[in-house]
Amino acid sequence: xxxxxxxxxxxxxxxxxxxxxxxxxxxxxxxxxxxxxxxxxxxxxxxxxxxxxxxxxxxxxxxxxxxxxxxxxxxxxxxxxxxxxxxxxxxxxxxxxxxxxxxxxxxxxxxxxxxxxxxxxxxxxxxxxxxxxxxxxxxxxxxxxxxxxxxxxxxxxxxxxxxxxxxxxxxxxxxxxxxxxxxxxxxxxxxxxxxxxxxxxxxxxxxxxxxxxxxxxxxxxxxxxxxxxxxxxxxxxxxxxxxxxxxxxxxxxxxxxxxxxxxxxxxxxxxxxxxxxxxxxxxxxxxxxxxxxxxxxxxxxxxxxxxxxxxxxxxxxxxxxxxxxxxxxxxxxxxxxxxxxxxxxxxxxxxxxxxxxxxxxxxxxxxxxxxxxxxxxxxxxxxxxxxxxxxxxxxxxxxxxxxxxxxxxxxxxxxxxxxxxxxx
Amino acid sequence: xxxxxxxxxxxxxxxxxxxxxxxxxxxxxxxxxxxxxxxxxxxxxxxxxxxxxxxxxxxxxxxxxxxxxxxxx
Numbered sequence: 164x165x166x167x168x169x170x171x172x173x174x175x176x177x178x179x180x181x182x183x184x185x186x187x188x189x190x191x192x193x194x195x196x197x198x199x200x201x202x203x204x205x206x207x208x209x210x211x212x213x214x215x216x217x218x219x220x221x222x223x224x225x226x227x228x229x230x231x232x233x234x235x236x237x238x239x240x241x242x243x244x245x246x247x248x249x250x251x252x253x254x255x256x257x258x259x260x261x262x263x264x265x266x267x268x269x270x271x272x273x274x275x276x277x278x279x280x281x282x283x284x285x286x287x288x289x290x291x292x293x294x295x296x297x298x299x300x301x302x303x304x305x306x307x308x309x310x311x312x313x314x315x316x317x318x319x320x321x322x323x324x325x326x327x328x329x330x331x332x333x334x335x336x337x338x339x340x341x342x343x344x345x346x347x348x349x350x351x352x353x354x355x356x357x358x359x360x361x362x363x364x365x366x367x368x369x370x371x372x373x374x375x376x377x378x379x380x381x382x383x384x385x386x387x388x389x390x391x392x393x394x395x396x397x398x399x400x401x402x403x404x405x406x407x408x409x410x411x412x413x414x415x416x417x418x419x420x421x422x423x424x425x426x427x428x429x430x431x432x433x434x435x436x437x438x439x440x441x442x443x444x445x446x447x448x449x450x451x452x453x454x455x456x457x458x459x460x461x462x463x464x465x466x467x468x469x470x471x472x473x474x475x476x477x478x479x480x481x482x483x484x485x486x487x488x489x490x491x492x493x494x495x496x497x498x499x500x501x502x503x504x505x506x507x508x509x510x511x512x513x514x515x516x517x518x519x520x521x522x523x524x525x526x527x528x529x530x531x532x533x534x535x536x537x538x539x540x541x542x543x544x545x546x547x548x549x550x551x552x553x554x555x556x557x558x559x560x561x562x563x564x565x566x567x568x569x570x571x572x573x574x575x576x577x578x579x580x581x582x583x584x585x586x587x
Numbered sequence: 588x589x590x591x592x593x594x595x596x597x598x599x600x601x602x603x604x605x606x607x608x609x610x611x612x613x614x615x616x617x618x619x620x621x622x623x624x625x626x627x628x629x630x631x632x633x634x635x636x637x638x639x640x641x642x643x644x645x646x647x648x649x650x651x652x653x654x655x656x657x658x659x660x
Binding site: 242306369372373374376437438500504507508 | 599601628629631632634652
């Protein structure tokens with residue numbers, strides 16, 4: 164298509180957003196590899212060094228890495244709030260986040276105190292830079308919508324998570340005497356429910372209707388869900404700290420209904436898709452919502468069932484369903500829309516001499532994405548089984564998971580390679 | 588005789604089709620013509636493209652939730 168004389172958005176080079184999306188699957192691969200080499204001992208408890216390391220490889224290296232890049236991409240589109248100096252911001256966030264995550268994970272896995280301590284300034288730097296840049300853009304925009312509000316709350320939750328993480332590291336290093344168990348629960352809740360959960364909810368308001376061709380979320384949901392959830396998280400945290408026995412009531416009446424409502428609303432929107440053809444992203448999201456429902460359901464039951472909450476597999480199931488089943492599925496599905504779109508947009512503005520610009524559906528072929536979807540689903544199912552019977556299932560689960568992450572990395576990388584071939 | 592206004596209803600299309608069709612329609616747009624673009628959301632990135640390429644534009648928000656963007660030279 165000839166775009167006579169039209170200059171497109173002066174977007175930063177493709178490598179600016181894509182470095183995040185190329186690195187993220189590698190961190191997930193490392194987590195799967197760590198599980199493969201640690202074997203059943205990794206799943207002995209939620210406190211096993213290998214599991215703590217794998218969790219941070221996933222939450223920082225995969226989830227936070229790709230959510231930060233998504234947010235930086237969405238701000239200009241949603242809010243008309245362009246991020247100043249995108250190249251510099253990408254360097255200042257991506258390098259310390261990658262290095263800090265690697266150091267933290269090695270520190271946790273090997274009990275290497277220096278590595279863990281060295282990771283802290285790097286991670287703090289990456290978080291602070293990102294939060295300041297995003298908050299500045301969000302503060303300047305005149306656009307008002309539920310997604311922007313959710314992004315503000317998610318940023319707040321990220322700051323709280325980071326502060327709690329720093330405090331925990333200080334406790335582990337012997338520099339602070341505070342109840343570490345409670346703080347770990349708060350750190351995990353603010354990271355997983357606040358930063359990851361609230362941000363996915365806010366982003367879903369945009370990407371589900373936009374990319375999955377569904378009707379919009381009802382205003383009665385978008386207007387209150389993220390703020391309600393954030394406030395409930397605050398109340399829950401205060402209750403956990405000072406009146407732990409009552410925390411389950413907040414979970415029951417405040418947090419779980421919000422999550423279940425969001426999952427059901429999303430699934431019901433997906434049933435109203437305007438296009439009937441099966442779509443990989445929609446299938447990833449369906450898996451994500453089913454995992455969210457399962458995680459919320461198990462969590463609810465455990466509040467009243469001492470047998471379940473004491474079971475060794477219970478915390479593992481919660482983590483696996485939330486991190487691998489919910490967050491990773493949703494992000495993975497989103498990558499299959501965002502990456503081809505970015506490649507397409509940059510090809511448009513380069514107007515390559517050779518040949519026509521491929522359609523977004525040709526940039527990552529459905530066949531390749533579907534293969535990875537199946538591997539991801541199988542890995543999730545096997546991980547859940549391995550939590551109950553670590554030996555020998557953990558090896559199978561980790562091996563399939565390695566394949567899934569490697570396929571994802573390959574799919575994103577081949578989109579980038581296609582861009583270079585056509586733009587050259 | 589060319590019509591004074593061209594209508595492009597991109598409300599039911601998956602990105603990046605709306606942008607693709609809009610850019611194609613702008614290529615064809617005659618100096619005395621206007622393009623009316625219907626979208627489910629406000630296209631902030633498009634405004635940048637229009638401003639840089641010397642197009643005028645005006646956005647109306649419709650009560651049933653969609654946006655109409657009027658574009659001319």
